[in-house]
Amino acid sequence: MEIVEEKINDIDVLILKGRLEASTAKIVRDRINALAKQNRVKIILNMGAVDFIDSSALGSLVSCLRSVNKSDGDIKIVSLQDRVRAIFELTRLHRIFQIFDDNVAASNSF
């Protein structure tokens, strides 16, 4: 799992690459928690280069969302591959996370 970071104004964009699963979810969780500690709680997760996600990783994302929501922040999901979107839908988490086609649409939603 690789993370490349960008900024759009006061929004942190984390561009993820690889498989997001039990063995790698902690990397993303730790990074989001580190941002939250600095009160950087407007976060976009660009997952266009994520080709798999498991329920452990989804659980970590739920935990992160809960955490940033408490600081009036949010996590928006961007550019899901069809196969990953299918997993979000299977696990009903498309009802919890806002999902956008691109970073601009997601940033405009904050």
Add this chain to the structure above:
Amino acid sequence: MGNKTFDKEENPIKKIRFIVDSDLKNTGLIGMSVNKICSQIPFSSIESCRIELCVVEAVNNSIIHAYNGDKRRKVEVGLSLFKDRLILDVIDTGSPLDPDRLKKANLAMFDNLADIDSVPENGRGLAVIKDVMDSTTYKTTGGKNRLRMIKKIAS
């Protein structure tokens, strides 16, 4: 989805078995292999990914729950291809799964969650497996736990 009855005991067309150390880093390897095999059967890209997810969830369960994270054990994954179905077995020799967990697992429990605070972080794995597969059974024999998942192949 409920369990279906399948005719048994003809020989599989093809059979393969993977054995990996019980390290979560290995589940991806197994998952990608299963996905590739499924895509050749052929299942669709989305269906192959769902089957991959089931195997990853089952292997994760073996490592995290049956072996309590011990990386020195083994997890075996077997695929048996029949004309009308794919059988996937995930086998460990750790602590058996409480049969009630499999019985009660149901994705419907995630259907009506009012807000983020009511969304569970864990507990989706078995529910996903039961939803995606046509049959899911769990059996412990001679110290071996076997989760058997069966997926029908459309004719």
